[in-house]
Amino acid sequence: MAQVEATTERIIEADAETVFDALADYAGTRGKLLPEHFSEYEVREGGDGEGTLVHWKLQATSKRVRDCLLEVSEPTDGQLVEKDRNSSMVTTWTVTPAGEGRSKAVVTTVWNGAGGIGGFFERTFAPKGLARIYDTLLANLAAEVKR
Numbered sequence: 001m002a003q004v005e006a007t008t009e010r011i012i013e014a015d016a017e018t019v020f021d022a023l024a025d026y027a028g029t030r031g032k033l034l035p036e037h038f039s040e041y042e043v044r045e046g047g048d049g050e051g052t053l054v055h056w057k058l059q060a061t062s063k064r065v066r067d068c069l070l071e072v073s074e075p076t077d078g079q080l081v082e083k084d085r086n087s088s089m090v091t092t093w094t095v096t097p098a099g100e101g102r103s104k105a106v107v108t109t110v111w112n113g114a115g116g117i118g119g120f121f122e123r124t125f126a127p128k129g130l131a132r133i134y135d136t137l138l139a140n141l142a143a144e145v146k147r
Contacts, residue, residue, distance in 0.1 A: 002112075006109050006134070007107070008131045008134040009105065010105050010135070010141075012103050012104075012141065013101065014142075015097070015101055015102075016095045018145050019103045019145055022141060022144055023093050026047050026052045026072070027047030032140070032144065033140040035133060037058055037060065038056045038059075040056055041054070049074050052072040053070070054070050054072065055067075058133075066084075067086055068084050069085040070085070070091075078094060079094050090109070091108070092109075094106045105141065
């Protein structure tokens with residue numbers, strides 16, 4: 001069982017604090033950023049960064065739906081970590097300054113992949129699919145903070 005990783009990044013025309021605050025706002029902004037691959041979005045505890053418990057279903061493909069219950073932590077400034085209680089999946093959001101009035105947002109998701117031939121296909125295709133989903137989310141984030 002090998003670890004699978006998907007990473008996406010984007011330069012956003014807003015300062016790092018504004019971008020991070022939008023990502024950490026699970027009770028308000030975050031739900032507006034999610035593309036159609038996410039459903040049943042619900043904040044169950046908290047709603048602003050550290051201590052938030054949030055649920056959603058992620059439909060990566062027409063046949064693959066992951067039921068996620070995520071605990072949010074903020075291990076360092078500018079970083080959100082979402083650990084799924086239902087699987088080995090961990091998503092880390094990192095926002096850093098990238099020049100005057102700009103920031104760099106990086107999202108990395110890792111999980112323990114399947115073994116055998118199914119695992120081969122998962123390691124080959126899942127990172128690309130998840131990267132496309134998160135690229136759309138980051139585009140939505142960029143549009144939201146630019147308003």
